[in-house]
Amino acid sequence: MSTLLEVSGVSVSFDGFRAINNLSFRIADAEMRAVIGPNGAGKTTFMDIVTGKTKPDEGRVLWGEKSVSLLKMSEAKIAQAGVGRKFQKPTVFEDQSVQENLLMALKKPRGWLPVLSYRPSEEDLAKVATLADDIGLGDALLRKSGELSHGQKQWLEIGILLAQEPRLLLVDEPAAGMTPEEREKTTDILVEAAKTRAVVVVEHDMEFVRRLNCKVTVLHEGSVLAEGSLDHVTSNQDVIDVYLGR
Amino acid sequence: MNRSFVARNPSVLIFLALLALFTLGVTILSEGFGVGMVSTSFVKTLGKTLCLCLVAVAMDLIWGYAGILSLGHFAFFGLGGYMIGMWLMYERTRLIVVDALAQGQLPPTPQEVVDGIGNQIFGVVGSSDFPVIWSFADSLTLQLAMVVLVPGLLALVFGWLAFRSRVTGVYLSILTQAMTLALALYLFQNDSGLRGNNGLSGLQNLPGVNASQDVVSMWFFWASALALGLGYLLAAWVVSGKFGSVIRGIRDNEARVRFLGYSVEAYKLAMFTLTACIAAIAGALYYPQAGIINPAEIAPIASIYLAVWVAIGGRGRLYGAVIGAAVVSLLSTWFTGGQAPDVPLGFYTIKWVDWWLVLLGLSFVGVTLFAPQGIGGLFDLISDRLRPNRHGADLGPDQGSLREKEAQQ
Ligand SMILES: Nc1ncnc2c1ncn2[C@@H]1O[C@H](COP(=O)(O)OP(=O)(O)OP(=O)(O)O)[C@@H](O)[C@H]1O
Numbered sequence: 001m002s003t004l005l006e007v008s009g010v011s012v013s014f015d016g017f018r019a020i021n022n023l024s025f026r027i028a029d030a031e032m033r034a035v036i037g038p039n040g041a042g043k044t045t046f047m048d049i050v051t052g053k054t055k056p057d058e059g060r061v062l063w064g065e066k067s068v069s070l071l072k073m074s075e076a077k078i079a080q081a082g083v084g085r086k087f088q089k090p091t092v093f094e095d096q097s098v099q100e101n102l103l104m105a106l107k108k109p110r111g112w113l114p115v116l117s118y119r120p121s122e123e124d125l126a127k128v129a130t131l132a133d134d135i136g137l138g139d140a141l142l143r144k145s146g147e148l149s150h151g152q153k154q155w156l157e158i159g160i161l162l163a164q165e166p167r168l169l170l171v172d173e174p175a176a177g178m179t180p181e182e183r184e185k186t187t188d189i190l191v192e193a194a195k196t197r198a199v200v201v202v203e204h205d206m207e208f209v210r211r212l213n214c215k216v217t218v219l220h221e222g223s224v225l226a227e228g229s230l231d232h233v234t235s236n237q238d239v240i241d242v243y244l245g246r
Numbered sequence: 247m248n249r250s251f252v253a254r255n256p257s258v259l260i261f262l263a264l265l266a267l268f269t270l271g272v273t274i275l276s277e278g279f280g281v282g283m284v285s286t287s288f289v290k291t292l293g294k295t296l297c298l299c300l301v302a303v304a305m306d307l308i309w310g311y312a313g314i315l316s317l318g319h320f321a322f323f324g325l326g327g328y329m330i331g332m333w334l335m336y337e338r339t340r341l342i343v344v345d346a347l348a349q350g351q352l353p354p355t356p357q358e359v360v361d362g363i364g365n366q367i368f369g370v371v372g373s374s375d376f377p378v379i380w381s382f383a384d385s386l387t388l389q390l391a392m393v394v395l396v397p398g399l400l401a402l403v404f405g406w407l408a409f410r411s412r413v414t415g416v417y418l419s420i421l422t423q424a425m426t427l428a429l430a431l432y433l434f435q436n437d438s439g440l441r442g443n444n445g446l447s448g449l450q451n452l453p454g455v456n457a458s459q460d461v462v463s464m465w466f467f468w469a470s471a472l473a474l475g476l477g478y479l480l481a482a483w484v485v486s487g488k489f490g491s492v493i494r495g496i497r498d499n500e501a502r503v504r505f506l507g508y509s510v511e512a513y514k515l516a517m518f519t520l521t522a523c524i525a526a527i528a529g530a531l532y533y534p535q536a537g538i539i540n541p542a543e544i545a546p547i548a549s550i551y552l553a554v555w556v557a558i559g560g561r562g563r564l565y566g567a568v569i570g571a572a573v574v575s576l577l578s579t580w581f582t583g584g585q586a587p588d589v590p591l592g593f594y595t596i597k598w599v600d601w602w603l604v605l606l607g608l609s610f611v612g613v614t615l616f617a618p619q620g621i622g623g624l625f626d627l628i629s630d631r632l633r634p635n636r637h638g639a640d641l642g643p644d645q646g647s648l649r650e651k652e653a654q655q
């Protein structure tokens with residue numbers, strides 16, 4: 001499998017504090033990867049760098065077959081290139097319906113002129129309806145997304161991600177605040193998504209990570225502490241000391 | 247989603263119908279075309295109010311929908327007025343000058359005519375040469391194009407600089423005020439080429455038209471009503487589809503919109519420029535009815551009033567902006583025009599001319615604190631589509647979709 005994203009030697013400091021320290025990371029085309037690590041390890045900052053929100057002080061972030069650098073691209077361009085992101089705190093457009101949220105995310109031209117004249121076709125509406133079914137919101141299409149439960153909002157945001165048809169999904173703590181049943185469903189959605197694209201999941205809940213059944217990267221103080229299968233990393237003494245042992 | 251535009255936005259149809267009825271009513275009651283129960287000066291007030299409603303719609307688009315609190319849209323309004331005023335003043339002066347020169351023995355040369363006009367227009371500022379900005383003033387077509395081009399270009403350049411550097415929130419509002427102030431101060435100068443603090447006057451006279459003001463005022467009234475109707479329709483169309491979704495998304499969380507792949511800056515710039523053009527058209531219709539425009543009209547406070555109207559009327563809904571502008575500006579005319587009866591308190595008499603602004607300020611604070619939906623929110627009470635109160639924190643996963651207050655109900 002070819003490399004989709006390659007992050008190498010990336011560092012970033014906030015006011016002298018090194019949040020990311022010489023971090024290297026790579027993920028292949030249709031791969032699922034879990035990223036774990038203690039609070040403040042730099043997991044969210046790592047996603048900020050890949051999506052263009054934070055510019056690193058040094059290092060490279062290369063994307064796709066042609067290995068283009070993401071560092072010089074704007075957030076919007078990076079998203080258009082195929083990087084989708086779900087935030088730690090669920091952020092959907094609460095004032096708008098589930099359908100409007102999904103239509104906005106649907107992979108279509110992003111310029112303001114085509115958007116101005118865009119009217120959803122039957123096909124687009126059908127696509128949105130299918131997506132909504134997949135994320136368990138089939139009955140809530142016309143509801144304001146602000147009325148959804150916390151878990152449903154998390155799903156909607158995953159649905160928004162899927163609608164973008166990205167090649168890489170960065171998912172920050174998708175199961176936070178979910179009931180056990182909701183967590184299970186979330187796992188299913190993510191595993192399904194990883195069949196056709198790369199998925200990076202940040203999660204604290206070990207049960208959740210175990211169900212994802214994938215390679216795990218442990219971050220600590222801004223760099224990779226261990227990498228491998230879940231059993232491999234959980235038996236690593238360093239990991240036990242800084243993360244699991246607490 | 248697939249139903250027609252009007253079916254999805256019934257309020258647009260209702261608004262247009264009410265506007266048409268109102269226009270018809272005023273026409274029937276007017277001095278120019280009807281029974282004369284509404285005086286010509288009041289027709290002008292109503293016509294001007296319609297223009298203010300139009301600029302309020304523009305303000306609602308940029309603030310209520312796109313979330314950009316621009317405190318500079320009255321500058322675009324004023325610029326539109328200046329642009330049309332230049333032609334009105336030039337053409338009318340030309341007719342007068344040609345008339346005057348025709349008394350002489352020799353037919354006047356074109357240069358003599360131009361010099362004569364220059365003398366008439368710029369005499370008050372001690373000059374007689376035409377500044378470059380008057381180059382097109384002899385052509386109605388070109389000057390009409392300038393009504394949208396000049397404010398549009400200013401908005402484009404200003405917006406590009408501001409949005410590109412990601413200036414947002416209060417900082418952007420302050421920047422728009424600075425732009426407005428700079429423009430007003432520039433226009434106040436005698437060598438600005440637009441007659442300094444004298445401004446442009448006599449704009450109520452249409453050159454080459456012999457009809458009385460009773461009739462002309464009605465023409466402008468109709469034009470203003472038409473412009474408001476079309477502007478409202480355009481605005482409703484712009485915010486109805488996916489474009490509307492994106493700009494409301496930008497208002498609520500612009501970072502999220504960026505990560506969806508939309509270039510937030512381009513959208514903001516498009517909205518800023520579009521609304522500046524709408525404001526300019528409103529101004530171009532307003533000032534011929536006012537008769538005069540001077541730099542004081544562009545003072546920063548005017549743009550702040552505009553925001554107050556929209557807030558009181560209810561931002562984020564187009565009819566709210568119209569209601570706010572109409573109610574507040576008409577009340578303002580009533581109070582400051584000395585028609586409102588004084589309130590004797592015994593120890594002190596409240597004279598509304600002095601106290602109206604205090605009342606307006608208090609209403610603004612009151613609406614902001616207690617009725618953020620503004621007057622337009624009343625329609626929610628009628629149509630019973632009150633938004634759920636979402637001030638509370640999440641109840642957590644188990645309580646389902648309800649939040650604190652709703653759950654208690
Ligand atoms: N914009 C910023 N300015 C200053 N410090 C920051 C900024 N962003 C992150 N940090 C700091 O960088 C460190 C890494 O933060 P990050 O949010 O990436 O951690 P995390 O691994 O996502 O933690 P959590 O599990 O709590 O979400 C933290 O110490 C945080 O305080």
Ligand SMILES: [Mg+2]
Pocket residue numbers: 043044045088172
């Ligand atoms: Mg985090």
